[in-house]
Amino acid sequence: MVKKTVKKAAKTAAKKAVKKAVKYVYSFGAGKAEGNGKMKELLGGKGANLAEMAGQLKLPVPPGFTITTEVCTYYWNNKRTYPKTLKADVEANLKKIERETKKQFGSEKNPLLVSVRSGARASMPGMMETILNIGLTEKTIPGMIAKTGDARFVYDAYRRLIMMYSDVVMEKAAGIEPKDGEGIRKILDGMLEELKNKLGVSDDTHIPAEELQKLCVQFKATVKKVLKKDFPDDPMEQLWGAIGAVFASWNGKRAIAYRNIENIPHDWGTAVNVQTMVFGNMGDTSATGVAFTRNPGTGDSHFYGEYLINAQGEDVVAGIRTPSPMNKWSANAHSKHLPTLEKVMPKVYKELDAIQKKLEKHFHDMLDIEFTIEDQKLWMLQCRVGKRNGTAAVQMALDMVKERLISKEEAVLRVTPTQLGELLLPAIDPKAEAGVKPIAQGLPAGPGGAAGKIVFNSLDAIKLQEAGQNAILVREETNPEDIEGMRAAAGILTQRGGMTSHAALVARGWGKCCIVGCGELEINLNAKTVKMGGKTFKEGDELTLNGTKGYVYEGALKMLAAGEGNKNLAAFLALCDKVRTMKVRANADTEEDAIKARKFGAEGIGLFRIEHMFYGKNSDKPLFILRKMILSGSEEERKAAVEELFPYMKKEIKATMKAMAGFGVTVRLMDPPLHEFVPTLPEKQAELAKALGITMDVFKDRAASLHEVNPMMGHRGIRLGVTYPEITTMQSRAIFESAAELIKEGVKAQPEVMIPLTCDVNEIISQKKLIRAAYDEVVAKTKVKKLNFSVGTMIEIPRAAVLAYEVAQETDFFSFGTNDLTQMTFGFSRDDIGSFLPEYLKQGILEADPFQTLDQRGVGMLIEHAVAEGRDAKPNLKVGICGEHGGDPESVEFCHREGFTYVSCSAFRVPIARLAAAQAAAKDVLAKKRK
Numbered sequence: 047m048v049k050k051t052v053k054k055a056a057k058t059a060a061k062k063a064v065k066k067a068v069k070y071v072y073s074f075g076a077g078k079a080e081g082n083g084k085m086k087e088l089l090g091g092k093g094a095n096l097a098e099m100a101g102q103l104k105l106p107v108p109p110g111f112t113i114t115t116e117v118c119t120y121y122w123n124n125k126r127t128y129p130k131t132l133k134a135d136v137e138a139n140l141k142k143i144e145r146e147t148k149k150q151f152g153s154e155k156n157p158l159l160v161s162v163r164s165g166a167r168a169s170m171p172g173m174m175e176t177i178l179n180i181g182l183t184e185k186t187i188p189g190m191i192a193k194t195g196d197a198r199f200v201y202d203a204y205r206r207l208i209m210m211y212s213d214v215v216m217e218k219a220a221g222i223e224p225k226d227g228e229g230i231r232k233i234l235d236g237m238l239e240e241l242k243n244k245l246g247v248s249d250d251t252h253i254p255a256e257e258l259q260k261l262c263v264q265f266k267a268t269v270k271k272v273l274k275k276d277f278p279d280d281p282m283e284q285l286w287g288a289i290g291a292v293f294a295s296w297n298g299k300r301a302i303a304y305r306n307i308e309n310i311p312h313d314w315g316t317a318v319n320v321q322t323m324v325f326g327n328m329g330d331t332s333a334t335g336v337a338f339t340r341n342p343g344t345g346d347s348h349f350y351g352e353y354l355i356n357a358q359g360e361d362v363v364a365g366i367r368t369p370s371p372m373n374k375w376s377a378n379a380h381s382k383h384l385p386t387l388e389k390v391m392p393k394v395y396k397e398l399d400a401i402q403k404k405l406e407k408h409f410h411d412m413l414d415i416e417f418t419i420e421d422q423k424l425w426m427l428q429c430r431v432g433k434r435n436g437t438a439a440v441q442m443a444l445d446m447v448k449e450r451l452i453s454k455e456e457a458v459l460r461v462t463p464t465q466l467g468e469l470l471l472p473a474i475d476p477k478a479e480a481g482v483k484p485i486a487q488g489l490p491a492g493p494g495g496a497a498g499k500i501v502f503n504s505l506d507a508i509k510l511q512e513a514g515q516n517a518i519l520v521r522e523e524t525n526p527e528d529i530e531g532m533r534a535a536a537g538i539l540t541q542r543g544g545m546t547s548h549a550a551l552v553a554r555g556w557g558k559c560c561i562v563g564c565g566e567l568e569i570n571l572n573a574k575t576v577k578m579g580g581k582t583f584k585e586g587d588e589l590t591l592n593g594t595k596g597y598v599y600e601g602a603l604k605m606l607a608a609g610e611g612n613k614n615l616a617a618f619l620a621l622c623d624k625v626r627t628m629k630v631r632a633n634a635d636t637e638e639d640a641i642k643a644r645k646f647g648a649e650g651i652g653l654f655r656i657e658h659m660f661y662g663k664n665s666d667k668p669l670f671i672l673r674k675m676i677l678s679g680s681e682e683e684r685k686a687a688v689e690e691l692f693p694y695m696k697k698e699i700k701a702t703m704k705a706m707a708g709f710g711v712t713v714r715l716m717d718p719p720l721h722e723f724v725p726t727l728p729e730k731q732a733e734l735a736k737a738l739g740i741t742m743d744v745f746k747d748r749a750a751s752l753h754e755v756n757p758m759m760g761h762r763g764i765r766l767g768v769t770y771p772e773i774t775t776m777q778s779r780a781i782f783e784s785a786a787e788l789i790k791e792g793v794k795a796q797p798e799v800m801i802p803l804t805c806d807v808n809e810i811i812s813q814k815k816l817i818r819a820a821y822d823e824v825v826a827k828t829k830v831k832k833l834n835f836s837v838g839t840m841i842e843i844p845r846a847a848v849l850a851y852e853v854a855q856e857t858d859f860f861s862f863g864t865n866d867l868t869q870m871t872f873g874f875s876r877d878d879i880g881s882f883l884p885e886y887l888k889q890g891i892l893e894a895d896p897f898q899t900l901d902q903r904g905v906g907m908l909i910e911h912a913v914a915e916g917r918d919a920k921p922n923l924k925v926g927i928c929g930e931h932g933g934d935p936e937s938v939e940f941c942h943r944e945g946f947t948y949v950s951c952s953a954f955r956v957p958i959a960r961l962a963a964a965q966a967a968a969k970d971v972l973a974k975k976r977k
């Protein structure tokens with residue numbers, strides 16, 4: 047009984063399946079379409095939008111059909127064959143076009159010609175193939191000439207078909223890989239050029255019909271000779287050849303490489319669009335063009351584009367003739383003398399202008415349009431969301447909100463963090479960069495561009511800066527003694543180090559261009575030379591760095607001015623602030639950085655690294671005292687040094703808190719890797735030994751005793767406060783006295799004390815006693831009222847994350863130190879990944895450098911656990927992040943999802959974080975609206 051029922055059900059299902067055979071072809075045109083704009087996965091971007099333009103918007107789209115991406119998948123999964131039903135489907139759809147156009151494919155009297163174009167889900171400009179004029183054969187040519195009365199036009203179309211088809215179908219899709227410059231297209235191009243020279247004409251349109259006819263004969267003979275095959279003279283053979291070539295081109299080298307760069311999945315497949323040909327090359331009443339509904343370079347809201355009279359689409363892109371401007375807003379230095387379409391064909395221009403307005407209203411975005419005018423009749427061939435640069439993206443987003451075309455949530459999603467970054471950094475002029483090859487490559491540690499003269503030490507970098515010149519500081523690696531030189535240099539290039547190495551961290555904090563881990567550098571400090579790319583460079587030679595990509599170039603390339611003056615930046619960021627729910631703070635260690643951070647919109651400091659006061663400007667004296675403290679021989683000596691340090695520390699903290707008035711300042715207790723502070727220069731060592739009253743031998747013994755096998759896991763962070771409580775007490779006093787004095791001066795100071803590198807709640811309990819005692823002492827001494835403070839900890843050791851429930855009971859906030867948390871979760875040293883991480887990435891063992899992009903699966907799981915447990919213990923626990931990931935957009939989105947109170951990042955990244963936080967919130971709002 048059961049068996050029978052199952053059988054019956056199976057039969058019905060099979061019947062249904064037969065009835066509902068998979069639909070592989072979707073037609074469009076003449077005010078109707080089987081698909082629509084939402085069907086990008088199936089029809090590709092181009093096919094979906096053609097359907098939308100034809101079916102929904104009733105725009106003049108030449109009739110055609112789209113073969114779905116599923117056929118591409120089938121083709122590659124089934125040894126380059128098609129589904130059984132495809133042939134009949136294509137033929138039926140071709141018939142449909144024939145009915146609509148009243149032309150027949152292959153007809154001798156009234157032939158229909160079609161184009162075949164690829165169209166994946168995401169646009170892959172220039173990566174895949176297009177073939178025009180399919181259907182022209184010995185038989186159909188006379189019919190076309192009779193119909194159009196224009197032999198020149200027909201032979202021009204035919205020579206284009208031979209060129210495209212032999213190149214795309216007969217050579218590339220057949221897997222023939224000619225040497226560079228010896229491909230069939232190049233050969234045929236050469237013949238065309240030769241003919242033009244012979245005839246003394248510069249423009250293709252001036253070649254007479256009979257010459258073109260002869261050229262077509264020669265073309266076909268050459269194709270036969272080179273590719274050992276006849277050029278097909280059967281329209282159906284041409285059509286299927288072209289369709290197959292588009293599918294084949296999905297896995298062509300160019301397309302694969304492009305997908306790898308753009309992160310487009312390889313299994314998406316492309317659709318194929320077959321469409322009635324319309325001709326822009328039918329004389330002076332015809333034209334073809336590419337336009338944007340707004341200027342993609344500036345964001346200016348006027349219709350913008352170029353066109354060519356008497357030409358086919360490829361001519362505009364190929365740059366053979368200088369295209370003319372659409373209107374006065376589109377004219378440039380090369381085209382301003384040429385007549386605009388608005389003047390030449392006012393009626394068509396008006397129609398096109400109305401269409402572009404309609405398209406923007408419909409798609410709510412700037413669109414990139416391709417069109418053809420055939421004898422004064424306008425046809426729309428494509429529309430897609432247009433690519434744009436950072437300046438334009440920001441301008442458009444703001445304008446479209448004003449125009450009520452999009453919501454503020456949509457607007458913040460219209461600008462990528464990379465585009466916003468373009469507005470913030472000095473950069474190499476892309477035109478200058480396009481023409482040259484890099485001579486070396488390292489890790490892109492600090493984005494932007496820098497050009498300048500090579501120097502090999504900090505002093506020389508400072509000297510150059512003082513002389514008003516740009517320096518590129520080339521070092522094996524950098525250490526705290528290089529700081530001033532790093533600040534003075536326009537760019538930094540190091541041989542060793544990873545993305546969170548000292549140089550990288552500092553450079554990013556300053557928004558300075560920096561490349562680290564450029565392993566191939568051979569530096570000779572004695573000769574003051576560096577070898578790379580097979581060449582030796584001397585001090586004073588010029589280099590250009592692209593810190594965004596990690597490329598080093600010879601010579602000084604042209605730079606674009608930093609986008610600081612962009613008039614829209616502030617307005618756009620204000621819009622982001624309206625949308626975001628998470629706060630954005632800065633990692634800042636000086637008054638100067640705090641002021642900068644406020645300018646960039648930081649709402650407080652999430653990490654003030656006290657030990658950074660021992661680097662850089664005016665650090666000589668405090669650094670000297672710190673060194674005395676580190677190298678002291680007794681408790682007494684150390685306590686004296688600690689007291690000596692107090693006024694310096696207080697001064698720095700107070701100035702920074704003042705600059706951040708009204709906002710919280712998280713001061714982290716010292717976390718110095720002690721060995722980094724032992725001087726390496728002999729004269730500095732001697733000076734210190736003298737101050738300590740010890741011999742050089744004793745000095746060396748003490749320095750050696752500080753040596754640790756694994757300093758990153760050694761005597762640092764809270765461990766220093768546990769072994770030397772006076773250090774915690776002094777810092778706490780410095781924090782509270784600064785705050786108390788500011789409050790008395792009427793400045794709103796909000797100190798937050800942060801304990802680093804915690805692994806157990808008992809460490810916090812021990813330090814909190816010291817902090818509280820210092821607070822009580824300061825309040826008693828200063829009699830200040832309303833001095834509030836909070837105590838929190840960094841979560842940067844996995845054990846603290848695991849035991850977050852206990853830790854939260856003793857803290858007011860958690861700040862995830864994801865640099866150390868990543869280091870300790872992976873067991874990867876943050877300073878030594880250069881020797882193995884590139885191989886991990888190359889082999890695909892890891893997808894990304896976890897020090898750059900937060901490892902959401904592993905480290906993220908610890909964070910998720912810690913937030914949940916922490917808030918369980920203390921529902922109002924403040925949660926933030928202050929590791930380098932705090933400025934990484936993907937990581938910011940993760941923090942938003944996990945309910946963080948704030949992210950904190952270097953001052954220069956604050957705008958990016960404001961955008962990323964807004965985008966995360968906007969996605970929430972839009973997803974809710976969709977439900």
Ligand code: PEP
Nearest residue numbers: 842863864865866928929
């Ligand atoms: C961290 O570990 O993420 C952090 C912010 O601290 P530091 O980089 O100073 O170790």
Ligand code: MG
Nearest residue numbers: 842863865866
């Ligand atoms: Mg840390």
